[in-house]
Amino acid sequence: xxxVIFPLDSSKRFEEQLxxxxxxxxxxxxxxxxxxxxxxxxxxxxxxxxxxxxxxDSADDILNAPLDTVxxxxxxxxIEGAQPGDLLIVDILDVGPIPQEDSxxxxxxxxxxxxxxxxxxxxxxxxxxxxxxxxAIWDFTGQVASSRHIPEVxxxxxxxxxxxxxxxxxxxxxxxxxxxxxxxATDPDRVPPLALxxxxxxxxxxxxxxxxxxxxxxxxxxxxxxxxxxxxxxxxNLSKGTRIFYPVFVDGANLSLGxxxxxxxxxxxxxxxxxxxxxxxxxxxxxxxGGMDTYGVTENAIFMPGRVDPRFSEWLAFxxxxxxLDGEQRYLDxxxxxxxxCLHAIDYLTKFGYSPEQAYLLLGAxxxxxxxxxxxxxxxxxxxxYLPTSIFDFDVRPSASGPHQVTxxxxxxxxx
Numbered sequence: 001x002x003x004v005i006f007p008l009d010s011s012k013r014f015e016e017q018l019x020x021x022x023x024x025x026x027x028x029x030x031x032x033x034x035x036x037x038x039x040x041x042x043x044x045x046x047x048x049x050x051x052x053x054x055x056x057d058s059a060d061d062i063l064n065a066p067l068d069t070v071x072x073x074x075x076x077x078x079i080e081g082a083q084p085g086d087l088l089i090v091d092i093l094d095v096g097p098i099p100q101e102d103s104x105x106x107x108x109x110x111x112x113x114x115x116x117x118x119x120x121x122x123x124x125x126x127x128x129x130x131x132x133x134x135x136a137i138w139d140f141t142g143q144v145a146s147s148r149h150i151p152e153v154x155x156x157x158x159x160x161x162x163x164x165x166x167x168x169x170x171x172x173x174x175x176x177x178x179x180x181x182x183x184x185a186t187d188p189d190r191v192p193p194l195a196l197x198x199x200x201x202x203x204x205x206x207x208x209x210x211x212x213x214x215x216x217x218x219x220x221x222x223x224x225x226x227x228x229x230x231x232x233x234x235x236x237n238l239s240k241g242t243r244i245f246y247p248v249f250v251d252g253a254n255l256s257l258g259x260x261x262x263x264x265x266x267x268x269x270x271x272x273x274x275x276x277x278x279x280x281x282x283x284x285x286x287x288x289x290g291g292m293d294t295y296g297v298t299e300n301a302i303f304m305p306g307r308v309d310p311r312f313s314e315w316l317a318f319x320x321x322x323x324x325l326d327g328e329q330r331y332l333d334x335x336x337x338x339x340x341x342c343l344h345a346i347d348y349l350t351k352f353g354y355s356p357e358q359a360y361l362l363l364g365a366x367x368x369x370x371x372x373x374x375x376x377x378x379x380x381x382x383x384x385x386y387l388p389t390s391i392f393d394f395d396v397r398p399s400a401s402g403p404h405q406v407t408x409x410x411x412x413x414x415x416x
Contacts, residue, residue, distance in 0.1 A: 002282050005033040006074045008044035014072045021073045023204045024220030027167050027250045030207045031078035040284040046072045047278040048259045055111050055137050062115040063133035063415035068202040071223045075256030082253035087291025088246040093282040095159050112138045112262045114365040115272035123192035124271040133415040136361045138275045149412045150358050155391040156310040160239040162259035165230030169249040176221050196222040230301040236264040241306025247292050265363050266370030273364025312388035318345040321380040331379045338383035345385050353406040
């Protein structure tokens with residue numbers, strides 16, 4: 001096992017750990033450890049809410065989820081010799097849940113969760129159709145997840161970090177804050193908001209000196225969106241065996257990561273749409289000096305996915321076009337077309353006895369494939385959702401005999 005350079009004690013909260021990570025992006029957050037190019041090491045990661053979501057049959061914790069506190073990230077980790085303009089190579093050697101004996105009541109080896117956030121507290125991809133909070137608890141048996149809240153379904157997880165990235169420079173941070181503030185200003189009272197501005201309350205900034213805390217907290221960017229540094233990309237294929245190339249914007253690169261997922265569907269459509277968990281990740285790092293200009297990787301991360309995906313041979317696919325639910329035609333709106341494809345899949349699954357909320361939670365957690373299938377045939381973009389048929393304990397395909405009706409156990413927890 002590689003050396004553990006960021007250990008976590010599951011009996012303590014994130015801010016009480018021996019080494020404290022962070023939940024904002026800022027170039028002045030001090031590194032918690034240093035590694036050299038060529039090193040391999042292990043990092044422990046907390047579930048993104050640090051234990052605020054519990055294993056029960058109520059969604060009150062999702063309804064009142066403390067969004068200002070996320071994400072609880074491990075790091076930053078300084079890579080010796082890294083300079084602005086370099087490319088940081090990160091290989092994911094292994095990733096998995098926290099050991100059962102260390103998990104206590106936290107999401108990890110034994111269980112994880114998926115949530116639909118209430119529209120007034122986070123929202124999601126389909127928040128207008130699903131404005132209330134729901135939760136599904138998933139139990140892990142080896143690589144397989146199943147849920148008492150979504151019966152007659154099980155699937156192998158594709159474990160991955162939802163969030164990984166390098167620190168922004170001061171100039172890049174200012175760019176983020178300026179452009180996102182301009183977007184918010186176009187509709188400042190929107191629910192959910194158009195973007196999340198810096199929020200000093202609940203900011204965790206590692207070992208930053210107290211004298212600098214207020215200033216940095218007022219500038220530091222929230223971790224919710226993906227940006228030029230990678231960040232919260234929520235790409236389910238960043239799993240074991242993946243190699244990622246991150247732009248370097250500050251001396252040392254200052255790599256951070258967290259938000260581990262046992263499984264996720266493309267798009268993480270409920271926002272808390274993956275199966276959230278705490279765990280470990282083993283990494284190997286290296287550098288390509290001057291690689292940002294050499295390869296034109298200046299405002300994005302690129303990656304080579306691993307080869308550990310669950311193998312599915314049969315799929316049931318749903319399509320959507322850029323026409324609103326009330327019949328308004330939009331021009332090549334790919335976001336809308338993916339929403340419509342998801343809604344068509346949800347409508348279909350309700351015919352088998354699932355509630356719309358159960359179907360929505362399932363599409364967020366199961367390894368569905370989302371594809372942008374057509375973007376040139378005006379006026380309709382076409383998006384598709386591919387649902388693996390083998391995750392169901394019954395035949396989910398259309399047939400002359402009609403849809404099987406699932407046997408409901410514990411109802412999906414809900415909070416209005």
